[in-house]
Amino acid sequence: MEDIELMHSMGVNSYRFSIAWTRILPRGRYGDLNPDGITFYNAIIDALLQKGIEPVVTIFHYDLPFELEEKYGGWLSPNIQKDFGYFAELCFKMFGDRVKLWITFNEPNLLAKYSYMDGWYPPGYCFKPFGNCEFGNSTEPYVAAHHMILSHAEAVGIYRKRYQAKQGGQIGIVASSRWYEPFSI
Template identity: 75%
Template sequence: MHSLGVNSYRFSVAWTRILPRGRFGDVNLDGVAFYNAIIDALIQKGIQPFVTIFHYDIPYELEERYGGWLSPEIQKDFGYFAEVCFKLFGDRVKLWVTLNQPNILAKFAYMDGWFPPARCSKPFGNCAFGNSSIEPYIAGHNMILSHATAVSIYRNKYQEKQGGYIGISVGARWYEPLRNTTIDLLAVERAISFNVPWFLDPIILGAYPPEMRKILGPNLPEFTLKQRKKLRVTKLDFIGLNHYSTWYVKDCIFSSCEMDPMDGDARAVSLVERDGVLIGKETGAPFFNDVPRGMEEVVMYYKQ
């Protein structure tokens, strides 16, 4: 990286490598040594470490004890984990991402069942356990509040003396209407709302997008006054957007559609082509054979 002139490197800390049992066990010193070696080597070469605290893995014990992201208890564990990271690495790490693509994880893990803990229900999937109509939004709610917990700890105890910055990174799909019709234009608005604003609106504005509330009703959790205040005072130093692709969107309220694993909850379906013409240059088609719709981005990410 140094020979290429790279001046910053973003990597993720594995929760399981630092705290194998969450706050119910000891810090794994071998894991700490591993990340210290990476951070020190980067700094020695003039490369700024940019650390993501959470990137999809949680200690198995937290899943067993209380259901992981489906329980508000996870907020305590995530705050504990984040503070351990601030204490151990914050003297050298000045850029922190609390959560990586939590909006993608909530859908893949709790709506489609593709990622652990593999929970879903029809029509999105056929898992042994789960409820695709409710659980993605419970998990997302707890992720948002866990983010706020970590930011609050950093703001109050570490930011001033360590001089760093903290934000969040979300998976940012973009959408264009498949047809120049009012219903497809409204479908674009819904699809966007169920993507980035799902997480950023609560963090910045203290409430979920109205398009989500209109469709989901009571299945979308509410923030208490105390939680809204917490979100309002923590805020963000920066926003990270992981953008892989743009999609055409077709309305599925007034039009017949196949179930879309990514945008079906927004009552829309996303497509890569219109009238046989791809929305953009084809880059990874050979790797997409027999890949479930919606997983193309994930396959491409890991292939790279």
């Protein structure tokens, strides 16, 4: 709340933050909803709006419930699409009356690279020459990225069909890109 006060005092008019899947559904669809997590995010959203700051919410920012990784391999399995859709819809139901700007994924291209090629992020898969991990092969970054894109499409479809008209929001994705300019012309 102190940070929100500081943002308000600086004249910030929007704030992007992520909802931790693990804070809302610690075990994915295989466990109970955490009411403390819902209360936490409701308080943030309400405080932002009271100060005239538009919440911009990222649904997934590298925090997959461990149970989904253990149960079926997380982003390496097509099962993740249904689970991500379930989580996204829960966010739309709980917060969509106040959140008008949604981001499904933060930089899924980097997550695929750093989690399944370089091994820097969980689950820490990689392959030579990019790393020396216990697990991983050269197809996994592509399989994981494919499932992230399909999961994005699942969430967008749910939002557009069931919530967008009623809630009046927008939904998209954030991809990492680089901008290059010549040193001289």
